[in-house]
Amino acid sequence: MSDNLAADTADAADIEAVGDLARRVTANVEEVIVGHHDVVEHLVTALFARGHVLLEDVPGVGKTMLARAVARSVDCSFKRVQFTPDLLPTDVTGVNVFNEKTREFEFHAGPIFANVVLGDEINRAPPKTQSALLEAMEENQVTVDGTTRTVPDPFVVIATQNSVERDRTYELPAAELDRFMKKLHLGYPDESDESEVLARVVGEHPIDTLTPVATVEEVVSARRTVANVTVEQAVREYVTRLARFTREHATLGVSPRASIALLRAGQARAALNDRDYVIPDDVQREAVVTFAHRIRPAPDSDRTARELVEQALERVDV
Structure with missing residues (x-):
C-alpha cells in the first residue's frame, strides 16, 4: 500500500x-x-x-x-x-x-x-x-x-x-x-x-x-x-510534532486543520521547486505564515506567536 x-x-x-x-x-x-x-x-x-x-x-x-x-x-x-x-x-x-x-x-x-x-x-x-x-x-x-x-x-x-x-x-x-x-x-x-x-x-x-x-x-x-505531491510518513509525523509543540506551549495551539494546511502548503512549495515530494525544508518554509496567526500565547509568556513557531522549528526534531 x-x-x-x-x-x-x-x-x-x-x-x-x-x-x-x-x-x-x-x-x-x-x-x-x-x-x-x-x-x-x-x-x-x-x-x-x-x-x-x-x-x-x-x-x-x-x-x-x-x-x-x-x-x-x-x-x-x-x-x-x-x-x-x-x-x-x-x-x-x-x-x-x-x-x-x-x-x-x-x-x-x-x-x-x-x-x-x-x-x-x-x-x-x-x-x-x-x-x-x-x-x-x-x-x-x-x-x-x-x-x-x-x-x-x-x-x-x-x-x-x-x-x-x-x-x-x-x-x-x-x-x-x-x-x-x-x-x-x-x-x-x-x-x-x-x-x-x-x-x-x-x-x-x-x-x-x-x-x-x-x-x-x-x-x-x-x-x-x-x-x-507525495508526503511521506516521516514528513507527516514532523508536522504533527510541530503542532503538538504549539499546543503544549500556548494557551491555544494550532488545530488539526492547521496541520492539514501546512501539509498542503508544503506540497505547493515542493511543486514550485519542481519536486513531486515534500521535504522538511518545504514545511519549515511555510510553518510560520501557516501556524502563527492561529496561536494564542500564554498570558505570562514573553514570546509572540511567531517566536513560538520559530522556537518549535528549532527544537522539534526533523
Missing part, C-alpha cells in the same frame, strides 16, 4: 507545468508589486494549495493592490467586498427576492460567488457579517434560506485587515482565523523599492494594463497536481 498522502502521484511533466505556472503568475504580479517576492510566492502557493490568505498591515503598503494583481493574473471571476460596520451577511452571500411577475422568490447571488473574492478591511465588519464567509471558506458552498449552493471552482478568499485603529475594528474570531491558510505581512518598502514604485505609477498605473497569464483550467489542474 502506498505511503503517499494522495492515492495518485504527481506526474513529473505536471509538476514542471505547475512550477512554470507559479513563476509566470508571480512574475506578472511583480509587474505591480515591488520588493515583496516572498510574499507574492506565498500567496501563489496558497492559491495552488486550495488555501485562503489574510493580509495584515498598516494602510497604504499595497495589500489590496496585491490581491487585485493576483486576481488579474488569472482569467477568472473576481469580486470585491468592502467590509463596513453596516454590512449585512446577505450583502456577502446573496438574498432571495420576491418577483412580482412570476410570484416566486429568485436568488440574487452575492459577491461570494466568484473565483477570487477580495474582502477588503474585513475587520471593519462585525463578527456576524464575517461569519458569512465561514461556510464558503471551509466547504466551498453557501446556504441561504435552507438552500445550499456551491461556489465556483477554484475559490479563494483574499482578505485584508488594518493593523492600526484597533478601537474602530472588530477582532476576527478564532474560527475564522483558522480558515485562513496563511497570514502575510508586506511592511514598508526599502528606499530603492519605494523609488521604483514611484517610477512605475507615474502616468498609467501598472494594474490598469495587467493582463491574465493563466486560465481557470490551468489553476484547477495545478491544484489537482499539487494535491498529489
